[in-house]
Amino acid sequence: MTLEIQNVSKQYNGNKYGVKDFSLCIEKGILGLLGPNGAGKSTLLKMIATVSKPSDGIISLNKNNIAKDPNYIRKQLGFLPQDFGVYPNLNAYEFLEYMAAMKGVGGSDLKLRISVLLEGLNLIKAAKKPIGSYSGGMKQRLGIAQVLLNNPKIIIFDEPIVGLDPEERVRFRNLISDLANNCIVILSSHIVSDIDTIADKVAIMKNGTLVTNGSQDDIIKNVANKVFETRIEKENLVHFGEQHTVVSTTRKEDNLMVRYITENPIKDATKKQANLEDAYLYLTKTN
Numbered sequence: 001m002t003l004e005i006q007n008v009s010k011q012y013n014g015n016k017y018g019v020k021d022f023s024l025c026i027e028k029g030i031l032g033l034l035g036p037n038g039a040g041k042s043t044l045l046k047m048i049a050t051v052s053k054p055s056d057g058i059i060s061l062n063k064n065n066i067a068k069d070p071n072y073i074r075k076q077l078g079f080l081p082q083d084f085g086v087y088p089n090l091n092a093y094e095f096l097e098y099m100a101a102m103k104g105v106g107g108s109d110l111k112l113r114i115s116v117l118l119e120g121l122n123l124i125k126a127a128k129k130p131i132g133s134y135s136g137g138m139k140q141r142l143g144i145a146q147v148l149l150n151n152p153k154i155i156i157f158d159e160p161i162v163g164l165d166p167e168e169r170v171r172f173r174n175l176i177s178d179l180a181n182n183c184i185v186i187l188s189s190h191i192v193s194d195i196d197t198i199a200d201k202v203a204i205m206k207n208g209t210l211v212t213n214g215s216q217d218d219i220i221k222n223v224a225n226k227v228f229e230t231r232i233e234k235e236n237l238v239h240f241g242e243q244h245t246v247v248s249t250t251r252k253e254d255n256l257m258v259r260y261i262t263e264n265p266i267k268d269a270t271k272k273q274a275n276l277e278d279a280y281l282y283l284t285k286t287n
Contacts, residue, residue: 001027001028001061001062001153001154001184002025002026002027002061002062003025003026003027003048003059003060003061003154003184004024004025004026004058004059004060004061004063005022005023005024005025005026005044005048005057005059006023006057006058006059006060007021007022007023007056007057007058008021008022008023008044008047008054008056008057008058008059009021009022009054009055009056009057010040010043010044010047010052010054010055010208011055011056017040017208018040018043018208019040019043019044019047019054019208019209020040020207020208020209021057021209022040022044022057022205022208022209022210023057023210024203024210024213026184026186026201027184028180028181028182028183028184029180029184029185029200029201030176030177030180030185030187030198030199030200030201031184031185031186031187031199031200031201031202031203032187032189032194032195032196032198032199032201032202032203033045033186033187033188033189033202033203033205034188034189034190034192034195034202034203034204034205034280035188035190035204035205035206035284036190036206036284037190039190039205039206039207039208039284040205040207040208040209041158041188041190041205042081042082042158042188043208044205045079045081045156045158045186045188046081047059048066048073048154048156048186049073049077049079049081049156050066050067050070050073050074051079051081053067054067061073061076061154073154075104075150076152076153076154077152077153077154077155077156078146078147078148078149078150078152078154078155078156079147079155079156079158080143080144080146080147080156080157080158080160081158082158082159082162084139084140084143086131086134086139086142086143087131088130088131088132089130089131089132090130090131091127091128091129091130091131092118092123092126092127092128092129092131092142092145093111093114093118093127093128095131095142095146096114096117096118096142096145096146096149097110097114099146099149100114100149100150103149103150104150105149105150113149114145114149117145117148117149118145120171120175121141121142121144121145121171121175122141122168122171123138123141123142123145126138137164137165137168140160140162140164141164141168141172143160144157144160144172144175148179152183153182153183153184154183154184154186155176155179155183155184155185155186156186156188157176157185157186157187157188158188159188159189159190160172160187160189161189161191161194169194173197173198176198177198180198180200187199192276192277192280193277195276196216196275196276196277199216200215201213201214201215202214202215202216202219202276204219204280204283204284206283206284211283211284212283216276219276219279219280219283220274220275220276220278220279221279222279222282222283223261223274223278223279223282224274225271225274226261226262226263226274226278226282227247227259227260227261227271227272227273227274227275227278228259228260228261228262228265228269228270228271228272229257229258229259229260229269229270229272230257230258230260230265230266230268230269230270231252231255231256231257231258232255232256232258233254233255233256234254234255234256237249237256237258240258240260243262244260244261244262245260245261245262245281245282245285245286246258246259246260247259247260247261247277247278247281259272259278261278261281261282
């Protein structure tokens with residue numbers, strides 16, 4: 001199964017682009033789509049999900065142009081957008097049965113499948129309560145359940161971990177890892193820690209364009225031997241940040257311990273092993 005995005009753009013009024021000349025080939029496994037807020041991630045995902053059409057370019061699944069034949073991908077698709085909505089007066093069972101009917105999913109094992117999903121997402125105890133009484137994290141987990149109802153082969157999650165507590169995040173990652181052997185999973189986020197533990201490949205976006213893509217190791221090579229740590233006085237942080245790409249700061253008594261990216265470290269700086277967050281910040285702040 002191959003999803004090909006070829007020179008795709010989404011142009012709005014005037015010369016404003018949500019996505020511009022974006023090309024990427026996606027195969028089975030988990031693709032982590034990283035980018036700052038406003039980078040164009042949601043716009044791209046909506047085009048893949050056939051919610052909107054590209055202004056230019058082609059998106060194809062197994063060589064089938066999905067703009068011309070949207071049902072080809074919709075039958076195989078599970079999509080959780082950022083603005084996922086629920087029906088507050090329904091309980092979880094009723095909502096998922098309704099969503100199953102909308103997707104054309106039925107059969108004698110539907111109730112069992114719903115129960116398995118609710119159990120796996122830790123919603124079984126609240127399943128008979130109105131969704132309007134759920135917390136934000138519970139609603140997000142219910143959204144994940146509806147994505148998986150039709151055993152999709154292409155799964156798109158747009159910022160899915162927002163609102164989940166640490167235990168729920170681990171449960172979600174485990175669930176996605178189990179799916180990835182047989183599906184294309186696209187997991188979008190602006191937070192590196194949502195991606196780095198499970199993604200097979202990573203694509204980084206900025207200003208509607210693709211900055212880079214590849215394995216995590218390939219992307220981290222962009223900052224190999226460029227990550228350092230040093231102690232500075234607090235009042236020097238602004239000036240220091242103008243000279244270097246600051247990744248993080250930690251208070252150390254009256255000073256700050258700064259992790260930063262540079263080709264010209266200051267005296268007595270300690271070289272650190274680079275990680276995906278270092279590379280992401282370097283690529284989105286400096287290019």
